[in-house]
Amino acid sequence: MQQSHIEKAHVAQRFAKAHQSYDAHAIVQKQICQQLMQLIQQYVFARHCSQTNVTHALEIGCGSGRMTHLLLQHAQIHQFTLNDLYPEIQQHVSAAAYPATQIDWLIGDIEALPLPQRLDLVLSSSALQWMSDFPALMQRVQQSLIPQCYLCFSTFGAKNLQEIKALTGQGLNYLTLAEIQNVLNETGFDVVHISESVQTIHFEHPKAVLQHLKATGVTASSAKHRWTKQSLAQFYQDYQQFSQRNAAGLSQYTLSYHPIYCIARRRL
Structure with a gap:
């Protein structure tokens, strides 16, 4: 279940090089952010109206800031801690645009950093597939969340970029939906929604x-x-x-x- 071969410094270098072009080309990732936001609205905000007023949220792998901006459009967040591997991502989120939100940066490998505590929302879009030890991170996330509060994320499954892996042998070892659900159950979460889809671009x-x-x-x-x-x-x-x-x-x-x-x- 571990991704021990992932070189985080290399991952950071590649994404830092691509950060200017990412937003224009990451069409599927944009759709994934929108779908995740719809699920957050459906399963978190619609059922617990007070959750639209979030005291402290953490986003793991905020990247171009697309998910960050979506959440800030739909919720009042008092303190928002944003994580990613490389400092260049800070230019994508302007604190001045959200004067009611205290934005804190947590730059580096989330698996090696202390997490903020007393969180009432943790989210991540298209990032957790890079984790070396997903269960260990989920255990720490669980401990950082207030009981009855939410972890909301998207990641990728085994058919992701399957054409590239078939031809080059290069690619990640993705967890299955069932494996993700088992990890969450074992680390003190109740899974209220889990789903998958395969999208093809041409x-x-x-x-x-x-x-x-x-x-x-x-x-x-x-x-x-x-x-x-x-x-x-x-x-x-x-x-x-x-x-x-x-x-x-x-x-x-x-x-x-x-x-x-x-x-x-x-x-x-």
């Missing part, structure tokens, strides 16, 4: 697939993978197996995303 050429991954920083999983002219040509050729004809009869190349959504409440 590109005109396999080269555009790689450009998309680079622009979103996802190549961070390939620390030791180096492309050569020959290996690129082979990759383009092999990617033909993932091509389809569109309505105009032109070839298009698929890339799969496999989001998993979870809303969990800390037990007493």
Whole structure:
């Protein structure tokens, strides 16, 4: 269940390089943020109206700030601690835009940092798949939450970027929905919602697939993978197996995303 091979410094470097291009290219991640926000509204805010007034929230892996801004549009948060691996992300959230919210930064590997305490909301979108020890982090998150308060997150499952893994052998070892649910149950959470879907996006050429991954920083999983002219040509050729004809009869190349959504409440 551990992702011991993940090199966090390399992940930080790749995402820092991509942070300017990420927001324009991370189309699926944007949709995932919107879906997660809908689930938070449905399972947290709609059922516990006082939760729209949050005393202290923590976001793990805030990245471009998309999820941060969505939450701040739907909830009054008095103190909001934002975490990510690299300091460049601080430019994406302006404290001046949210004068009623105290924004604190927690820069670095969340698995190696002390967590804020007495939290009444912890959220994360498209980040927890990078954790080396998901159960250990969930145990610490559980201890940092006030009883009956919520952990809300999206992560990715085994079919995520399955085309890339099939051709290069590069990729993360994703937890299944059942494994995530078991971890949460064992660490003192009641799972009030968990679901998954597979979304496919299309590109005109396999080269555009790689450009998309680079622009979103996802190549961070390939620390030791180096492309050569020959290996690129082979990759383009092999990617033909993932091509389809569109309505105009032109070839298009698929890339799969496999989001998993979870809303969990800390037990007493």
